[in-house]
Amino acid sequence: MRVLIVGSGAREHALASGLRSCDVIVTPGNAATPTPSVPVRADDLDGLVNLALKERVDLVVVGPEVPLVLGLVDRLEDAGIKAFGPTRAAARLEGSKAFMKHFCATHGIATSPFAVFDDADRASAYIEKERRPLVVKADGLAAGKGVVVAQTSAEALWAVDQIMRARVFGAAGDAVVIEDVLGGEEASFHVICDGERAFPLAAAQDHKRVGDGDRGPNTGGMGAYAPAPVVTDEIASKVMERVVGPTLRGMAQMGAPFRGVLFVGLMIEHGEPRVLEFNVRFGDPETSVIVPLVRLAGPGLLEVLDAAARGKLSELRAPTWNAWNGAAMAVVMAADGYPGAPRLGDRIRGLDASLEPGAFVFHAGTKRLADGAVVTAGGRVLAVGGLGATLGEAHRIAYGAVGAIHWDGEHHRSDIGHRALVRGGA
Ligand code: GLY
Numbered sequence: 001m002r003v004l005i006v007g008s009g010a011r012e013h014a015l016a017s018g019l020r021s022c023d024v025i026v027t028p029g030n031a032a033t034p035t036p037s038v039p040v041r042a043d044d045l046d047g048l049v050n051l052a053l054k055e056r057v058d059l060v061v062v063g064p065e066v067p068l069v070l071g072l073v074d075r076l077e078d079a080g081i082k083a084f085g086p087t088r089a090a091a092r093l094e095g096s097k098a099f100m101k102h103f104c105a106t107h108g109i110a111t112s113p114f115a116v117f118d119d120a121d122r123a124s125a126y127i128e129k130e131r132r133p134l135v136v137k138a139d140g141l142a143a144g145k146g147v148v149v150a151q152t153s154a155e156a157l158w159a160v161d162q163i164m165r166a167r168v169f170g171a172a173g174d175a176v177v178i179e180d181v182l183g184g185e186e187a188s189f190h191v192i193c194d195g196e197r198a199f200p201l202a203a204a205q206d207h208k209r210v211g212d213g214d215r216g217p218n219t220g221g222m223g224a225y226a227p228a229p230v231v232t233d234e235i236a237s238k239v240m241e242r243v244v245g246p247t248l249r250g251m252a253q254m255g256a257p258f259r260g261v262l263f264v265g266l267m268i269e270h271g272e273p274r275v276l277e278f279n280v281r282f283g284d285p286e287t288s289v290i291v292p293l294v295r296l297a298g299p300g301l302l303e304v305l306d307a308a309a310r311g312k313l314s315e316l317r318a319p320t321w322n323a324w325n326g327a328a329m330a331v332v333m334a335a336d337g338y339p340g341a342p343r344l345g346d347r348i349r350g351l352d353a354s355l356e357p358g359a360f361v362f363h364a365g366t367k368r369l370a371d372g373a374v375v376t377a378g379g380r381v382l383a384v385g386g387l388g389a390t391l392g393e394a395h396r397i398a399y400g401a402v403g404a405i406h407w408d409g410e411h412h413r414s415d416i417g418h419r420a421l422v423r424g425g426a
Helices: 011-018 045-054 065-070 072-078 099-107 121-129 155-166 233-253 286-294 301-309 391-403 418-423
Strands: 002-007 022-027 057-063 114-117 133-140 147-150 177-178 185-193 198-199 209-211 216-217 223-225 259-268 272-279 326-333 359-361 366-368 373-376 380-388
Touching: 002 011, 002 045, 002 286, 002 391, 011 065, 011 286, 011 380, 045 065, 045 072, 045 259, 045 359, 057 072, 057 301, 099 177, 099 233, 099 272, 114 121, 121 133, 121 155, 147 155, 147 233, 155 177, 185 233, 185 272, 185 286, 185 301, 198 233, 198 380, 223 286, 223 391, 233 259, 233 272, 259 301, 286 301, 286 326, 286 359, 286 373, 286 380, 326 391, 380 391, 391 418
Parallel strands: 002 022, 002 057
Antiparallel strands: 114 177, 133 147, 133 177, 185 198, 185 259, 209 216, 223 326, 259 272, 326 380, 359 380, 366 373
């Protein structure tokens, strides 16, 4: 089977590694992925449809949210090309925070109390009246930067100014969602969906802050591990029954059945899961730890993605919760300056070092020069990890591999998995 993966991060490299039994191309890709001779950007819908036709691919797997929200899957289906990912209408679960909150309220899905404003003065007046910590979210996509957790009213008012008056995210700031701050522990819960049924993957936990001890500015994610012990069998069952089931039924009732991967961002407190956000694509870095575990758990990644794209997950047996008899951890190695403007062009050394069995290196912001050298080409450069029998073993293998790779200005967190390891996950 010939598969085109859209995207250029560690997520897409991990997906390509999980599909290595196929003939895979990745666009625009990175230094480690097989790319077409003329790479096409992930937001160039015409270019992507033409590339899929020219390359005669059997399946397109869409990595990032932007092409999904723009309607790439609809365009591919119109051209007769099978695609894994939601249609534009179904992608509103991530593309509009206001849609997502109203959807949860309509279908009884637990999330934080909220209000939606399309007028900046009304949003500001609401904040002045409430005078408590609040979360302010741009309605549309904002490259992961449109959420401000405001401890004070001044911070919340500043967020409304930035999003709605200065319009730093453009049309994504036509409206804001203002919601209560939830307490608890976060987890990333992914299910593969075919419009009616859902196939759960190992629950993961990401580390969003740049520094050890969850300090410093937010990033796209500095490391992840799975399975995350905070998602017990009981929590997983609650999420399937109270979140995933109603979401699939609700979207189908709206005429927008959800096919693709639904990434439920959870906050878990006192044994109760609530939905922080929906994403309609795989998480990054979560995919770097989920894909290696899929291989241990039954049907291969290709079978699962292909069956979902055809609306036929019923052909497969879903894994039971104890199917994940292993653990994976990934540590993001980042470029100097990240999460601000990263320095590009630093030569990466150690990529050819021989690694321990179980170690893996997924490329993200990398580029290969004409002389064969691989250099930094983005903020998050590599996701380096380990697969082991236990989380402790995965941790040891992952950090062993991180220690073999260097470049000027490289930085990473040294405490990925700290919550689970403290709980005794080793
Ligand atoms: N790791 C969080 C995300 O992919 O949105």
